[in-house]
Amino acid sequence: MSKPVRVRYAPSPTGFPHVGNIRTALFNWLFARHHGGSFIVRIEDTDVARTVEGAVEAILDGLRWLGLDWDEGPEVGGNHGPYFQSQRLKRYQEAADRLVAQGNAYRCYCSSERLDQMRAEQVKHKQPPGYDRACRTLTAEECGIREGQGIVPVVRFKVPLTGQTRTNDLIRGEVVFENSTLDDFVLLKSDGYPTYHLANIVDDHEMKVSHVLRAEEWLSSLPRHLLLYQAMGYQPPLFAHLPMILGTDRSKLSKRHGAVSITEYKEMGYLPETMVNFLALLGWSLDDKTEIMSREQLVQGFSLERVSRTAAIFNIEKLNWMNGVYIRTLTIDDFAQRSLPLLDKKLPAQVKRPLSLDYIRQLAPLFQERARTLAEVPELSDFFFVDELEYDAALLVGKKSTRESTLRCLEASRERILKLDRFDKESLEGSLRPLAEELGVKTGELFGALRTATTGRTAAPPLFETMAVLGKDLCLKRIDVALDKLRGMGL
RNA sequence: GGCGCAUUCGUCUAGCGGCCUAGGACACCUCCCUCUCAAGGAGGAGACCACCGGUUCGAAUCCGGUAUGCGCUACCA
Incomplete structure (x- = not known):
């Protein structure tokens, strides 16, 4: 009795694919897939004056990135073409x-x-x-x-x-x-x-x-x-x-509100699965609590009855949280692979290329639960790649510590590390944790000094795992540099 | 100006007449875990359901009006 479900996404190539636009594409796609119907893409290029070069490709790339495949349209054809209105x-x-x-x-x-x-x-x-x-x-x-x-x-x-x-x-x-x-x-x-x-x-x-x-x-x-x-x-x-998607000031989403093009989200390190999930929730909900949903759950649960009537505001904070959730579900290998392009793009120019995927795999676990976007990976992990750390010597001395005490900590640590045959998390911890007691300092003080010495930062992933990945030679070298910095302090 | 749509915590939302002294999530605060940062766990604060009337034994939920917001009002989509 009812006709087959056939819906279409009909973008106009007058700009790059806006998230609001893509959300419309998503809902159409979800509706089509839910009902086993067809999802059609039709390019509405009837405004010759405003047509933007490359926009069609950008739109199709956006759809592909999100996994919104179309049954009829550009590149795939169909029985009701052509799919460009200009034709x-x-x-x-x-x-x-x-x-x-x-x-x-x-x-x-x-x-x-x-x-x-x-x-x-x-x-x-x-x-x-x-x-x-x-x-x-x-x-x-x-x-x-x-x-x-x-x-x-x-x-x-x-x-x-x-x-x-x-x-x-x-x-x-x-x-x-x-x-x-x-x-x-x-x-x-x-x-x-x-x-x-x-x-x-x-x-x-x-x-x-x-x-x-x-x-x-x-x-x-x-x-x-x-x-x-x-x-x-x-x-x-x-x-x-x-319903529309609005900016934080409740006006129509525009460049003023930051990123609006779906391609920008890709560049900022958001995962396509996050975008699909997040965009689906802008104007639709499954029930009163389910938020993290796979593509399949989305397709299965989607219905027009549960689409809201009120405009939604694009909340980047929630997107960040959700992206972090998705990043943590990735396998180490997947996370490493997906981080690679961003690392390549954002790490300082002096870092030797090509980057080693194998090395990235080793440090991946340290950042997977810390990063909210893939773009944060290079920011958080650059000390694993650069030759020389740049940091203020004062950071070596903890709040409740002194220069002398820090010197003793690092010198003693250096001796211990030198003697280590194996350089993994367990041996490092087994050797250094008792050292704090022997020196009569809090573990936090010792570990803090070592953290700054080896990473140049006061906030980093767990010390021993970090040092293990860095390797014995590099750690020793960096401790020596830190010692020099300390000795030069206040002169 | 006209027409249309909308109005629940800061934000995303649940709610389709009694289960609501309004539920979940993000953000925020506290605590736990802990070598820092995260992550994770446990709590907390946060909404006179835009306002005014009406219908009803009973309204966030239905109706009317007002206000506010948004959208459209092109030889743009």
Whole structure:
């Protein structure tokens, strides 16, 4: 009885894939997969002037990165192509011609100057801005005269002057619009390209789209689309308008709010599985407590009934937490592999390349539970890679310690370490922990001095594991450097 | 200005008439663990459910109005 579920993600290549946009793609994808339907990608490249070079690739890369595979669309084709609107111009022109012939649309010869002026006037007089329908009643003869003057017309839809247009939005329930509040919008531009409104309904119909899941900003356009479906004699799909994603100040998410492009999140070291999970929760929930969900759980649990109606604010703090959770679920090897590109990119230039994946595997466990993003790995671990540590000698001396005491600690440690045959966590700890007592200092004081000496930092992963990875020679060398620094202090 | 949508802790949200003196999560605070930092564990603080009326034995939940926010109002999507 019910038609197969077919949904589409229809981005416009006028910029890079915004997280809000990607969230819409995700919901469409989840809906399609949940119902065993098809997920279609269609490129809405009808705005020639605003098209951005490379945007299509960036959009597709974003989808691929998140694992949102499409059944029909660019690169994979399908039975309802082409999937670039710029390649479907003929269909839109035919539709426009048909609407004109049917009396549902008309050609408009008004100049953009006149339109601008008219709008300015309307705004000035607090009138609702909108086309004044000057060309709506032009006779064929009058049209001919204008054509003769070389004016290239646009095609406008003849909106009914009275009546209401209503439908049942799957998320918002019944929505009603007075036709009298709509103006005669453009269907076909003078350059022969369709506007979103026309292209959208022609394609959704021809591609047999069953459900349109799009952002709430489109809700206001819904009556136009419904009227168009009606005029074309098409059965409209079902609509669901998704809540928007806002910045921290509650305004539409933009560059001001930091990263907005999904590719930026990749570069910042967020995992695709985190992004999928996090974005899914922006406007949807499974129940009152489940938050960490696999792709499969998401697909299984997704439903429009549980999509919220209120706009959500993108909270980077929560994203960071969730990314940390996902990072900790990775295997050591996976974590090491995924960290490699970020390390390569962010470690100081003087660090020898190529980086050793094997070495990274050794230190990976030390950072896996500390990093919230992959980009933090190079920041936290650079002391494992650089030759010379740079730090203030004062850091060697702990708060409750003195220079003399620190010197004794490091000198004694040096002797102990020298004698070690094995240099692993256990032997290190077995040798150094008793040393603190012998020297009559707190373990914290001894370990702290060693930590600074070997890592150049006061906060680092557990000392013995760190030293074990660093290796005996390097540790000794760094302790010597620290000793020199201490001896030079206060001179 | 017009039209539309929305309104529960700072944030993401649960709630679809009695189970709510409103639950979970992030962030925050305290404690535990501990060589530092994290992670982990245990607690805590945090929402007069925007406001005003109405319906009802009973409303965060239903209805109306107001306010506020957001969106649309292009030969952009």
